Amino acid sequence: MTEAMLKLESLKAGYGPTTVLDGLSLAVAPGERVAMVGRNGVGKTTTLRAIMGLVPLAGGRIEFLGEDISRLSPHQRARRGLGYVPQTRDIFPSLTVEENLLAGLKHRPRSAVDEAYALFPRLAERRRNGGTQLSGGEQQMLSVARALLGRPRLILLDEPLEGLAPLIRQELLNAFQAMSRETGIAVVIVEQQVDEALRYARRALVLDHGTVVHESDAQVLLRDTETLDRWVGMAVH
Amino acid sequence: AAPAQAQSVKIGIVGPFSGPFAHYGALFKAAAEAYVAGQGGKLGGREVELIYRDTGGPNPAQTKSLVQELIVKDKVDYLGGFVFTPNALAVAPLIQQSQTPTVIFNAATSSITEKSDYFVRTGYTLWQVTVPLARWAAKQNIARVVTAVTDYGPGLDAEAAFKSEFARQGGTVVESIRMPIATTDFGPFVQRIKASGAQAVYTFLPGGPPNLGFIKAYNENGLAKSGVRFLGTAETDEFDLQKFGDSAVGLTTAFHYSGAHDSAANKAFVAALKKQDPGAAANYASVGAWDGMHVIQKMIEATGGRKDGPKAIATARTLQWESPRGPVRIDGKTRHITQDVYLRQVEKVGGVLVNKEVESFGPQVDHGLAQ
Amino acid sequence: MNTSTTLQGPAEAPSEARHAAAPRCRPAWRAPLIVLALGALACALLPEQLGLMTRIFVAALFVLSLDLVVGVAGLATLGHAAVFGTGAYAAGIFALKVMPDPLAGLAIGIGAGGLLALASGAFLLRYRGFTFLMLTVAVAQIVLSLPQKARDWTGGDDGLSGFTVGPLLGRFAFDLEGRVAAFYALAVLVLLYYVARRLVDSPFGLAVRGIHENRARMAALGTPVYRRLLAMYTAAGAIAGAAGALSAQTNAIVGLDSLSFALSAEALVMLILGGAGRLGGALVGAVVFTLLHHTAASINPYHWLFVVGFMLMAVVLVSPAKAWGWLRRRAGAAS
């Protein structure tokens, strides 16, 4: 593996008295596509939130681009190149679609929002609508586009495919593939649509009870039904 | 309790000590304590204990339970205070039943003293000061007056007093304006006064911000310049007076007390008050409390400090003395204070504004009860 | 997750392990009975403070009714004094013009409060949130301006006085010490507390709480949202009317302050102070606030605002529930 871009060392975090992450460690290389899977409530979202600084750490350390960012506030992390698409989408209801996108621009000029419209033409048609007037799937597009506009070097995607039509799901994954080829953006994706995520990713991590219990090439894991049944419980195929 | 304690006379002072009217309470307290201090700390040879109770604003229910507690628990011998009419009315049944002499320092509706035999009033009523003012206005060849009063009990009292007396004197009230109690912008009312074509405006306002707002509007909208005379009563009260600045100079009012009243008794009063509380203003509220304490002192002397309501009240009915406001007496029938009312004009003396008494109308009874 | 959460909040001792997973209501008579015992005890211990006690009971009843609106139905209002004052004026005018019997007057107060709530609620409940809040202010101000105008009936700002209240049940006359008044107020409080308790624990109360928490869901379950809220609003209005009538009868005077914005706001402060939504909190808030006002004001009338202001801020920063829990843990650790 090349020099890691993001490195988590025995992370501990939780909510109040409950510990969710219990000594979690992982590393992501530049331009890498990592899928993170696991059962409901094992701490996938918490991991992403901890990386972003949205849950306080009880222990461990986070390194990004060679710098210890454990003590930085979320917006400082964002400015160093982290991007995040939350599971709950979190569209700003008091902003229009366009303003939602502007909120993600950091200090780039306003015209940069056109990149988002190029990615999701549906959003262009709705640009003056209130953010929460969008349909479920459109909100998901908006959330992804908003995070991408900040030009992150590494983006954390929390179930970005939820509620999207199959066609759009593919388009989105293709877009990410193209992006990571062109700009070298690294991606960490958490998905319940495990097969799709694994087909897209290069490396796969399986989480359980706040630690990484399995790590392998994504395509290998995709065929490893035994591991999947054991840790992910997807008796789908 | 120690015997000395048991012999002390307890006086409950009820008034607003918090809220927008807290300055009344402060003035009651300063004047009452100044009076007691001036008597060497004793009234009628007895130690006195002053117990203060806070009513906030007009709040009869709360006042009633406070007074009930004063009577039942604290076992007060006398009550004093009261700024708001409804609060005074609320306690009438209580003091009647318990025979507790109660001196009203301020609350100014005529009918209060009728509600219990144990009420005595050392303040004033609006009828008392307005009637002579209406007579005087008529004599000045003012024929057309507009009244502009705040739309609440005392304001309506004032309006009725002025209208009836002015009509009797042959004048005309061309318009009666009632200004809502929450008014902050007096501009429109002043425009109406101007448009009414009257030669003078008779006004009544509650103290504080409305006074200030009205008088400012009166000047800014050019009423003074266009010759519409200002006729008032408590508006140029010493408590607010300095705030008006030069715009107040020349305002005419009729009232029973001026801080600038020229007499030895008044000088002594002002000095005692300032000594007690340098911030306290010598005005109708503090003089009401001062004289109220005098009445209580006489009642204590008459009863020898024992609780005997009927005897105390009988004494109060006959009192007559030289007050800081001038010679006064308690009217035997109405238990309301009979006092001289003066015509005053605001003047600047030595850099401060004062209510200069320019004419005395002589002793006035409560014309409201005479109606 | 095996603590049993009841409708009222904190759990009972998990004695019945079998039913540990099922939520259960406490018997509706229990809390009112405790109030009755405590109230009677306080009256017996402080026979000289019966006036204060009466004031507390009336305030508690009023805040209780406010809790039905704010805490249970989730309708923040700053106009609740309108129903209180209407009940008070109705009872006062009834005593003056019709008959002095207190129980008949109480019934009139309840009816008047309920009617006003029904009428105003029919309009107000079409709105929600901040709009609703401000409309309640408007309605209360409009209601306030009526007795101001109708001086002949209400005495205007001098207050409605001069009526006498006859002896309770034809036997107990209202006395100077306020003994009858205090026990009368306590009895009405306890009775209506019981009624409110039953109301809240009933399917109807459950539906109203559901509406509070999620209107869209209740509508999708087939609940006639508007009708339920109106019913609760009317019930609360009737209880507030009772409080108003009590106030009129025990004080023998009704002032415009009984309709004022300040009273509405103060009741809301008491409610939040004690904790909204649990009825018991309303009583605690009313007792604490009134007592504090009384003592702070009689120690130093000037600066009681300092005390109240401080306390209100402190309560928010260090919530009483948390402080209690902390104290208990400390005590537990010590013993």
Next chain:
Amino acid sequence: MTVLFNIAVDGLAYGMVLFVIAVGLSLTLGLMRFVNLSHCAFAMVGGYCAAFLVRQAQWNFWLAVPAAVIATAALGAVLELLVLRHLYRRKELDQVLFTIGLSFFLIAATNALAGPQVQLIPLPPGLAGSVDLGFRTLPAQRLLVIGAGLAVAGAAAWTVARTRFGIWLRAAVDHSGTASSLGIPIRVVQCASFAAGAALAGFGGILGAELMPLEPYYALKYLVLVLVVVAVGGMGSIAGSLAAAVVLGVIETASKYLASDWGSLFFFLAMAALLAWRPDGLLKR
């Protein structure tokens, strides 16, 4: 005819005073969703500062006003940093309780420090007089209020709707965590916004002092009036607040000219009617 002109002129002037006092609350309540019932207390602080600077410290009026506004903003910022920021996520009723408590406290403090009397802010010579409008005169100070009100409305509306800061603010309020993960410095944005709201309150307190005199109870006395303007205008809508303030100001003034016996009845009737007609604010589409 003159009456109509009078109503229009006085109503506009009064409405603008209402607006300058209310606009800050519209921002904190509507945009920050913080129920700041101590808004008028901040207005009072601003007014008292100005009064103190001009009267006691003998500062020039035009210097004292910005200084007082800045002082109010600083107080707002400090309070936000120390306490209020912990309340953003709390229930509205908690916010109500805390800010009412804060108002009580400030009232008591003001009373203790400056006494219960009304405080005046002496006006500079240019503002103290009256302006002749032909058919009547109008206090010159009222013209300043109208001008300043329009300027404030324009500046605030532009900041909120057109600038990046406005977007950041609204985003930070909607989902603070997500906003910060997009690179928005939410703490700075919140603190600055609250301070701006306080500054506007202070400014309103100074400009409005001619009509709403400064005294300790100021903090509660005009609260309802201000809330009414904010509600009718629609929370967070600056143009809406302006429209509401002027409409209500004209109605209140008309009632003073034509039906003053009814007190504030028409004001509240109008408010109820406007709210019932447009529950989300006058200018809401």
Next chain:
Amino acid sequence: MSLLLDIRDLDKRFGGLHVTRGVSFQLHAGDRLALIGPNGAGKTTLVNQVSGVLRPDAGEIWLRGENVTRLGQAQRVRLGLARTFQITTLAPQLPVQRQIEMALFEREGLGGRAWRSVDAYPALNAEAQALLQRFGLRAHAATPTEDLAYGEQRLVEMALALALRPKVLLLDEPMAGVPRGDGARLLAALDSLPRDLAVLIIEHDMDLVFRFASRIVVLAEGAVLADGSPDDIRRDPKVRAAYLGTPA
């Protein structure tokens, strides 16, 4: 089979946006209908009109032989209509069992009873617990709803709709956010529903749709693009182009 829901020429606009364009279809007893379509096609909006949250601009909705187009939500529920929400819509602080009981009281017309305690209806209390048992939530009966995991809240969402014993059930993406393991549980619950119940489900997970549905309606740009059996839909080139993408 009897006709339960009949939607005729429904039209709805949001300002300039035409979200529903002349949509018509029918639902019979026993139907298992899947409503699919691209994001923003107007599926949720359609469900909102059927359930009474939104008023259509034109067209009619007939429920069990009655025209309900102008009726409120409550009346439609009484006629046997129940729905779930795409975005979880529950009373967050009520214990889970109380949540279910609310539905039961409304179903029995007892929602206005204001005197006896909610605990004094043993039959309904037991029914609520049985329902929770069926969804594996029995242990959480006293837990405030907001403390449940997201997937469990989705189950409560479903249990609430079933508690009404509906004749017509509208499910808006019930599996969204639920991992497939839990999804299986939901599916089992769906399979065990009475056969004469008509179910309309909106879902983007095509595996699930093809396993569950007996008929599929495809919505695109607010209009019905296709209506037919799963096999027809799977092969329909228009549907592929607009929605499915690569051959499924």
